[in-house]
Amino acid sequence: MSKKYDAIIIGGGHNGLVCAAYLAKAGRKVLVLERRHVLGGAAVSEEMYPGFTFSVASYVVSLFRPHIIRDLELAKHGYEVIPMDCSFLPLPNGDSLARWSDPQRSRREIARFSRKDSEIYPEFGKVMTHMGKLAKAVIDYPAPDITSIKPKELSNLLRLGRTFKDLGPDLLHLNTKLVTMSALDFLDLWFESETLKAPMAVSGIIGTFQGVRSPGTAYVLLHHYMGQLDGAFRSWGFSKGGTGGISMACARAAESFGAEIRTEAPVQQVLIKKGNAEGVVLENGDEIIAKTVISNLDPNRTYLKMVGEKYLEDDVLKEIKRFKLRGSSGKVNLALDRVPEFSCRPGDGDHIRGDIAIAPSIDYLEKAFDQAKYGEFSTRPYINAVIPTLTDPSLAPPGKHILSCFVQYAPYNIKEGAENWPKYREAFGDTVVDTMAEYIPGLKDSILYRQVLTPWDLEQKMGLTEGNIFHGELSLEQLLFQRPIASYAKYKTSIPKLWMCGSGTHPGGGIMGAGGELCARSMLTSRSI
Amino acid sequence: MPIKSPFFARTSALCNSMNWKEWAGYYAVSSYGTLHDPEYFAFRYSAGLLDITPLFKYRVKGPDAAAFLSRIMVKNIHKLGVGRVSYCCWCTDAGKVIDDGTVMRRAENEFFVTSADPGYSWFSRFLRGYDVVLEEISEEVAGLALQGPTSRDILKQICDADLNNLKFFSTVKARADGFEIYVSRTGYTGDLGYEIWVENEHAITLWDAIMSAGKNYDIRPAGLDALDVTRVEAGLILKDVDYFNALYALIDDRMSSPYELSLGWTVNLDRDPFNGQASLKAEKENGSKWAIVGLDIDWPQLESLYAKHGLPPEIGSHAWRSSVPVYISADKKYQTGYATSGTWSPILKKNIALATVEKKYENIGNELRIEMTVEHKRYTVPAIISKPQFFNPERKTSNPNSQSDE
Incomplete structure (x- = not known):
């Protein structure tokens, strides 16, 4: 078969689908090839137990770019996101802290721990809103290369510079702190209460192999603050039907513009002729020819598996091998026969309809990291849990619920070696259930089914190398014009006609769609397609 | 909740x-x-x-209570006698108003402070060095x-x-x-x-x-609906309606100095340092951009606009609090400000508003134009600048058997 495509996209994750939609909308002939039977990559919904639809990996959304929703008419294609009202922190001593969209309610809650913090909290929100504006200028455009003097790069840089300048000196200084400090040091600039700081600081470590006291984590914190739902900065929400709902909306949009999508079509490798990408070879041996190939896979897979070391220059190979993945988290999804009831705040009230953090203190979080440093999963991990069925009853049978737990730290490289993770999978699952059961006494009796995903499983199932949920750590040296590598950022690779559009490109992980969009735009504006 | x-x-x-x-x-x-x-x-x-x-209510107690409050407030609280009350506002270093409220001197070294926004965190930033206890009650x-x-x-x-x-x-x-x-x-x-x-x-x-x-x-x-009518008649500004807390305002344009809120009379500039002093001194010298004024909105013209549509004047008895453009002329070529709250005053039989306008237009008797929407169409009607204190009865300040006394 040799139907000629303008582009073949390897991987039907949300970025691949967004990229496909933009290219198809511009009139290009696009084929998306997904290895699995289901689309979405890590933003995927699957019925793992009869009647229960899990957001298997990625589970909440905030960062998805609003202009992509408009451009691709995603609302028409089933993009539905329901904002969360609360962030809940149960504490081991029977106390708890709930932060609400209602500012006075939050103030009263926080004041029980620190009156000062309760009043500074809105000021922090104001500053982060300003930072979010900056973030928007950063993530909605290809990252300007500060080492280049090409007019286009300079104008990009200038635009970014203007946004910076508009922040004013105070916020600029703060921004410098943000990229260099630890999440905790950054929060210390405002707050005194550990009970407040711990659940805020965790935004700085999600998906990284760092602790809340590690320098650089303040930036990751901002990354999680950049979100925007319905015009409101910083808000997070549930995707109706699970996060796969977003991927499916992107897929339908892509198809409506004429893109072709095939599932269960695993790609063996990129077809390279005379140094150029000319198509792909499927695992079944079929060759499909295309003018360009776009990889939605992470940088490691793209370069080392799809291309192969023999096609790589030595410097590129070195850089790719040094690219930090270091998955640090796992996922435990539970099907429950009832609403989980927290002993510190019983009932199925609004407090458990948002996100629930197991992050009782800074030391708790740091100890959890300590174990990971030496190749063990945390015996008392940081957990970010949600019960999406309280907001979206379509995910489970009536009266039944899903407790979805994001768990950190679970280092990919356990000391026995990553390939031994399957032996520890159930023990890891038990740890998570035991931890949650300390806050939800009836939890164990209510579990109908348990799905445990270690970083090893995320790699095997989702193709996330080393189980890194962001296709590579969000540390400063791997961001902006250095994402994934300094010599080949901006969605290009070292192989002509091979592009990248996944989370391993600027602006990075989370369900944003930005990589997919920016890759498509870069290709179109440079007339590469 | x-x-x-x-x-x-x-x-x-x-x-x-x-x-x-x-x-x-x-x-x-x-x-x-x-x-x-x-x-x-x-x-x-x-x-x-x-x-x-x-x-929000605070008790400020201790030998330095007056000094501490003088540090925060734009008014010199040392001068406030025991048993007296002061209406004040407090500012950022940039001289922008955070909130307004009352300070009551209950005893030589004890004050009671009220505010509209929570102020504990802000007040406590300046406790250092003062022999004073700040309690939120x-x-x-x-x-x-x-x-x-x-x-x-x-x-x-x-x-x-x-x-x-x-x-x-x-x-x-x-x-x-x-x-x-x-x-x-x-x-x-x-x-x-x-x-x-x-x-x-x-x-x-x-x-x-x-x-x-x-x-x-x-x-x-x-209830608060009735209060809102009376406070507009009295020309008393309301936070989050007529101005915004400078600590929470997202942009500088949403911040106001006491002078811009026409609260210049509450500011005591020449004294020991207080928050915003330098900025307020500079503003006093160089002039302010804005002023809050009263607007007496022309009734006959409003009535004729309704008449044009075959309607009697339809004006609710509620005070309103949305931003309404104020122009210098009927052609709407130049917007000099905006009204932030207004009401029909049943006691004055007048249609009144509080507005922020450029300082140069603040003079009493000046005629501006305020936008009015009648039957889905936008018009302007004349609005005469007046003192914000539209209603000020003698009984407010008088005592039985004695002369009026402030």
């Missing part, structure tokens, strides 16, 4: 309209009846009783505003304070039936009136005593 004030058992039983709103995290009655007019007329012709518990102390011409006669029945001689903006500790209260001759209606502060445990007893004593004086529980 708002909480209930200590008066909730009484206010909820009386609130036939079920018309509530959220005020600083409390449930607050908007109007007890479906229409708020009777409550408004109670404020102006008899007495209205309003739950003001949601105000917002949820320990309940408050009632008893406002209107018969308020003095009612209050006399329930406490031993010498109200005939309690002057405007004064405060006194008094005994009610078995418990203590603080009475201050203050309020937000621009009328004769008092605010009464009581420990939560005696709140209901106080309410019952006032309501019972008020029976012969046509007392009426009143």
Whole structure:
């Protein structure tokens, strides 16, 4: 078969689908090839137990770019996101802290721990809103290369510079702190209460192999603050039907513009002729020819598996091998026969309809990291849990619920070696259930089914190398014009006609769609397609 | 989710309209009846009783209490006599207003401060070095505003304070039936009136005593809708409506100095350092950009606009609080400012508004144009600049058998 495509996209994750939609909308002939039977990559919904639809990996959304929703008419294609009202922190001593969209309610809650913090909290929100504006200028455009003097790069840089300048000196200084400090040091600039700081600081470590006291984590914190739902900065929400709902909306949009999508079509490798990408070879041996190939896979897979070391220059190979993945988290999804009831705040009230953090203190979080440093999963991990069925009853049978737990730290490289993770999978699952059961006494009796995903499983199932949920750590040296590598950022690779559009490109992980969009735009504006 | 004030058992039983709103995290009655007019007329012709518990309340005690408050407030609190009350605002270093409220000197070294936004964090930033204790007592102390011409006669029945001689903006500790209260001759209606502060445990007893004593004086529980009309008539600005807290304002354009809020009279510049002093000095010297003014909106022209559509003037009895453009001429070529709140004044028979306009247009008697939407169409009508204090009855400041005294 040799139907000629303008582009073949390897991987039907949300970025691949967004990229496909933009290219198809511009009139290009696009084929998306997904290895699995289901689309979405890590933003995927699957019925793992009869009647229960899990957001298997990625589970909440905030960062998805609003202009992509408009451009691709995603609302028409089933993009539905329901904002969360609360962030809940149960504490081991029977106390708890709930932060609400209602500012006075939050103030009263926080004041029980620190009156000062309760009043500074809105000021922090104001500053982060300003930072979010900056973030928007950063993530909605290809990252300007500060080492280049090409007019286009300079104008990009200038635009970014203007946004910076508009922040004013105070916020600029703060921004410098943000990229260099630890999440905790950054929060210390405002707050005194550990009970407040711990659940805020965790935004700085999600998906990284760092602790809340590690320098650089303040930036990751901002990354999680950049979100925007319905015009409101910083808000997070549930995707109706699970996060796969977003991927499916992107897929339908892509198809409506004429893109072709095939599932269960695993790609063996990129077809390279005379140094150029000319198509792909499927695992079944079929060759499909295309003018360009776009990889939605992470940088490691793209370069080392799809291309192969023999096609790589030595410097590129070195850089790719040094690219930090270091998955640090796992996922435990539970099907429950009832609403989980927290002993510190019983009932199925609004407090458990948002996100629930197991992050009782800074030391708790740091100890959890300590174990990971030496190749063990945390015996008392940081957990970010949600019960999406309280907001979206379509995910489970009536009266039944899903407790979805994001768990950190679970280092990919356990000391026995990553390939031994399957032996520890159930023990890891038990740890998570035991931890949650300390806050939800009836939890164990209510579990109908348990799905445990270690970083090893995320790699095997989702193709996330080393189980890194962001296709590579969000540390400063791997961001902006250095994402994934300094010599080949901006969605290009070292192989002509091979592009990248996944989370391993600027602006990075989370369900944003930005990589997919920016890759498509870069290709179109440079007339590469 | 708002909480209930200590008066909730009484206010909820009386609130036939079920018309509530959220005020600083409390449930607050908007109007007890479906229409708020009777409550408004109670404020102006008899007495209205309003739950003001949601105000934030602080006790400042210690040898340096006056010095500490002078550091924060734009006013020199050293000069405030014992038993006197001061209306003030407080500013950032840039001289932009954070909030406004009252400071009451209960004793040489003890003050009671009220604010609209939580102020503990801000105040406590400046505690350093002062021998003073700052306590928030917002949820320990309940408050009632008893406002209107018969308020003095009612209050006399329930406490031993010498109200005939309690002057405007004064405060006194008094005994009610078995418990203590603080009475201050203050309020937000621009009328004769008092605010009464009581420990939560005696709140209901106080309410019952006032309501019972008020029976012969046509007392009426009143909600925030009626208050809003009276405060516009009195030219009293409201945070989050006529201006914004500088700590929370997202952009500088949303911040205002005391001068820009026409609160220059509250600022004592030449004294020991206080927050915003340098910026305010500079502004005083160089001039301010904005001023808050009163607008007296031309009625005949408004009436003729309605007549054009075959309608009588349709103007609600509620005060409004949306931003309305103010122009210098009917062609709308230049917008000099915006009105932020306004109302039909039943007592003045005038259509009035509070507006922020460029300083150069602030002179009383100047004619500007305010936008008016009539039957879905936007017009402008003349609006004459006047003092924001539209209504200022003698009884507000006078005492029986004596001359008016501020």
